[in-house]
Amino acid sequence: MKEHILVINPGSTSTKIAVYEGRKEVFGKTILHTSEDLAPFARICQQFDFRKKAIFAELENNKIDSASFAAVIGRGGLVKPIPSGVYRVNQLMVKHLSEGLGGEHASNLGGMLAYTIASGIPGCQAFIADPVVVDELQDVARVTGIPDIERVSIFHPLNQKAIAKRHAGIMGKSYEELNLIVVHLGGGISVGAHRKGRVVDVNNALNGDGPIAPERAGTIPALQLVKLCFSGKYTYEQIRKMLTGKGGMVAHIGTNSFMEVNHMVQSGDPKAKAIYNAMAYTIAKQIGATAAVLCGQIDGILFTGGISHNKPFIDLITEYIGFLGPCYTYAGEDEMSALANSAYCVLTGEEVPQTYVG
Numbered sequence: 490m491k492e493h494i495l496v497i498n499p500g501s502t503s504t505k506i507a508v509y510e511g512r513k514e515v516f517g518k519t520i521l522h523t524s525e526d527l528a529p530f531a532r533i534c535q536q537f538d539f540r541k542k543a544i545f546a547e548l549e550n551n552k553i554d555s556a557s558f559a560a561v562i563g564r565g566g567l568v569k570p571i572p573s574g575v576y577r578v579n580q581l582m583v584k585h586l587s588e589g590l591g592g593e594h595a596s597n598l599g600g601m602l603a604y605t606i607a608s609g610i611p612g613c614q615a616f617i618a619d620p621v622v623v624d625e626l627q628d629v630a631r632v633t634g635i636p637d638i639e640r641v642s643i644f645h646p647l648n649q650k651a652i653a654k655r656h657a658g659i660m661g662k663s664y665e666e667l668n669l670i671v672v673h674l675g676g677g678i679s680v681g682a683h684r685k686g687r688v689v690d691v692n693n694a695l696n697g698d699g700p701i702a703p704e705r706a707g708t709i710p711a712l713q714l715v716k717l718c719f720s721g722k723y724t725y726e727q728i729r730k731m732l733t734g735k736g737g738m739v740a741h742i743g744t745n746s747f748m749e750v751n752h753m754v755q756s757g758d759p760k761a762k763a764i765y766n767a768m769a770y771t772i773a774k775q776i777g778a779t780a781a782v783l784c785g786q787i788d789g790i791l792f793t794g795g796i797s798h799n800k801p802f803i804d805l806i807t808e809y810i811g812f813l814g815p816c817y818t819y820a821g822e823d824e825m826s827a828l829a830n831s832a833y834c835v836l837t838g839e840e841v842p843q844t845y846v847g
Contacts, residue, residue: 494836495555495606496828497544497563499598502527504540508553509829517825518547533594534587537601544602561607562832563599564647564824565620567591569847573623573646573688575831577842578604578615585847591622594695616842618831619647621695625687630782643695644679645794646688651827652793652819653683660789667788670779670814672772672806674796675822676745677733678702680775682782690782692775697732700771701764703745703796706736707771738764747796769802773809780813787814794822 493515498505502523508516520543530536548555565576566586576582578600586597600617607615623646631639649671650664657664665686673679679694692699692708701707709732718728731740739745741764742753753761780787790813792803798820807816834840 493557493559494829494832495558495561495603496825496832497561497599497602497606498824498828499540499564499595499602501595504543504598505825506544506547507825507829509826509833512826512830512833514826514829516551516553518551520544520547532589533597534589534601537587537598537605540598541602541605544606555606555610558607558610558613559836560614560616560832561603561610562616562618562828563601563603564596564828565617565622566597566599567594567622567643568600568620568845570622570624570642571620571845572843573619573625573650575616575618575835575840575842576620576845578607578617579845581847582617582845592695594621596621614832614835616832616835618828619650621646623688625689626691627689630690640698641693642688642691643693644681644688644691645673645675645677645694646681647824647827648793648822649673649679649681649683649688651823651830652791655819655823656789656791656817662788668783668786669788670776670783670790672776672790672792672794672797674772674792674794676702676704678705678772678775678794680772680779682779684783690779695733697736700775701737701768703738703747704734704736706732706740738768747799747802751799751802765802766805769805770809773806776806776810776813780810785813790814790816792816792818793820795820797821 492510494509496507504520506518507514568582568585583601583604586600603615607613621643624642626642633640653669653671654664657667669683671681671683677694678700679691681688681691697705698708742750742761750761754765797818803818835842
């Protein structure tokens with residue numbers, strides 16, 4: 490009987506893979522990709538064959554037989570907005586991911602790789618779970634002051650929901666019983682209002698909305714941004730990168746490494762300290778705004794993601810918002826185990842996979 494689950498999580502410069510036996514990880518590897526490796530590919534989807542070969546090379550080097558896989562699950566990409574859950578990868582989803590229907594992002598490769606690898610293994614199934622476009626927003630959260638612009642849901646649902654459910658279990662509650670604010674602190678930062686099991690409001694963490702982040706500008710004064718766009722100094726692509734990818738901490742200090750910035754702060758660098766403090770300040774403001782969405786009825790404020798390993802930074806944020814509710818830290822990310830658990834629940838019949846209809 491097949492028992493193994495292959496988990497694939499593509500990032501901008503790496504591909505994380507893991508093999509699970511049930512809910513237990515038996516192999517894990519982060520495959521790093523240099524800028525030289527990726528330079529030949531104009532679009533992310535064109536990296537598909539390169540990354541697939543890298544995955545199979547690692548499996549072969551570690552004597553892992555792909556024929557043992559009952560399922561392959563990939564990190565979900567920018568498909569059309571869909572409800573939370575596990576989805577069986579179908580041809581329509583692969584088409585949308587490869588076309589970049591919702592935009593270009595490394596996570597688009599997750600479903601594509603899962604589908605192709607599973608298709609070559611008899612009896613193997615392909616899934617994604619809680620992609621970045623999970624949309625549970627309440628209607629009022631979509632409205633802006635410009636009719637042509639609607640707020641959309643793009644954040645870190647896989648990790649946010651995994652941490653929220655883990656916390657609920659620790660508290661002896663179900664996720665659906667609690668009101669939580671979950672703060673994902675990574676290259677992008679998302680602050681989600683989880684009301685009784687649904688993320689009813691969240692900042693758009695991909696496009697720069699919300700707090701200053703290591704690679705995101707955060708919310709910018711609108712008219713000043715418009716003037717910059719029409720100044721003639723910058724192209725559309727340059728402005729886009731100012732907002733996401735080359736904005737925020739990296740624009741001010743020249744690095745997207747929070748660990749490096751923390752060392753600079755400890756060594757007394759005044760500019761690094763100013764940006765460090767500004768990041769904490771804008772994160773706290775976003776948490777405060779999110780508290781209003783939940784009418785102040787907050788069972789917990791959960792910090793997660795790589796930056797949450799830094800206790801002094803979390804302490805700085807909680808100085809602002811600790812009065813709103815109890816704060817808890819779940820450092821790091823739980824994405825790989827969350828994906829594996831999603832596939833396992835389908836294989837054991839605990840969950841029924843949804844169908845992507847676009």
